Amino acid sequence: MRMENDSLDVKDFELGEYSGKESFRLRTFDLGDGSNLSLPCGVISREEGPTVCIVGGQHGIEWNGTYISQKIFKQIDKKKVTGNLVVLPILNPLAFNQKSRVSSIDSIDLNRTYLSKNYRKPTERLGKLLFENIFSKMDYVVDVHTGGPGEYLPHAAVTNRKRISEASLILPYIYVAKNWGNTLVSSSESQGIRSILLEIGRGRNINYEYVDKTIDGLKNYLKATKLLKGSIDKRDEDVFVNKEKIGSPFSGFFKSNVELGEYIEEGEVIGIVEKILGKKEEIYSPISGRILYLRRERAVAEGESIVHIFW
Known part of the structure; x- marks a missing residue:
């Protein structure tokens, strides 16, 4: 089922309203010309269970993240879900449409706006609305990124060492980082939300081999959260600090x-x-x-x- 275009405001986002598998445009706020800034959203909801959000496209040229997140939404069978999966494949539509890392509307990095005190500019306002109305309601957040002028070997990064074993269910290389300030992962962790960042390949490109490996790992991770039914594949890990x-x-x-x-x-x-x-x-x-x-x-x-x- 696909809801009518622009039918849901981010401030009215309630997981309890859905049952099954739905995709729609999520309205945020009006820009200076009166047009509404909206972004694609997919929800799979069935019975009581954990809430998990998979995010792509915080930066407009990081297409592996966008492709992976929308692909996993398409592949998951709603009958095998217990809980709520929210997929946001293009978190920053302004930057995505410009095919640039950040939008020229304000040149602000969306992934530095969460729990910030600055909310005047459009990108800052978008980060505030998304965190307050969606991310803060999650039990788990996975933020999928891509390299820019360089290529990343697919790996996971965490700011909380307790997440190492969880991250290894997705990808074998794990980087334990210090606090990243107002990034989505750091901000989510500060609110008690279990969070992992993935880096996959290079910008302005889709590496299909990496995509397939990451989707397989994400499904394994979703089984561990008990959102997706199935047996968990335990994996080796190589941890860097x-x-x-x-x-x-x-x-x-x-x-x-x-x-x-x-x-x-x-x-x-x-x-x-x-x-x-x-x-x-x-x-x-x-x-x-x-x-x-x-x-x-x-x-x-x-x-x-x-x-x-x-x-």
């Missing part, structure tokens, strides 16, 4: 000497940066660890990340 970002020493062109997911030793050559009309310089790894982020755009500016090494 540190991340080193290697920046380019100058502007030019980067050529990688390593592969995504590779374990490298301290002192190994990561790659070469060639200065425009100038010298080449080999970049050496300052530490030993695994490469979970590798720049794919070959033109780099001084200081821009070319590799993230986790250990």
